[in-house]
Amino acid sequence: MFLVCSQRCGGTLFRALFAEVELDSTGAYQDHRIAQPGFVCLNCGSPAIDLGEVPAAMEADAEEDARPVVLAEVLCPVCETMVQLDADLECPNCGSPLEVA
Ligand SMILES: [Zn+2]
Numbered sequence: 322m323f324l325v326c327s328q329r330c331g332g333t334l335f336r337a338l339f340a341e342v343e344l345d346s347t348g349a350y351q352d353h354r355i356a357q358p359g360f361v362c363l364n365c366g367s368p369a370i371d372l373g374e375v376p377a378a379m380e381a382d383a384e385e386d387a388r389p390v391v392l393a394e395v396l397c398p399v400c401e402t403m404v405q406l407d408a409d410l411e412c413p414n415c416g417s418p419l420e421v422a
Pocket residue numbers: 326327328329330331332362363364365366367
């Protein structure tokens with residue numbers, strides 16, 4: 322299970338709506354049953370989504386998108402720092418422009 326706010330408000334606390342607790346006449350806990358799945362964001366009150374239950378196909382897509390780009394490693398010619406190249410081809414140490422070998 323992985324809950325997120327449907328409004329993406331950043332809230333991390335959610336309240337489960339589905340658990341209906343049943344008590345007997347003495348108040349002793351008897352059982353709970355699933356009435357209807359549902360969570361609300363405690364931060365903004367919006368319905369929350371369980372990303373853990375998205376269809377497998379959607380999950381596969383998301384994983385594909387999230388897959389990290391394979392990084393090339395180059396040695397900075399100026400400061401000799403080993404740099405993993407990403408989008409910006411600059412040495413994080415000295416700011417020199419780098420080229421993929
Ligand atoms: Zn929210």
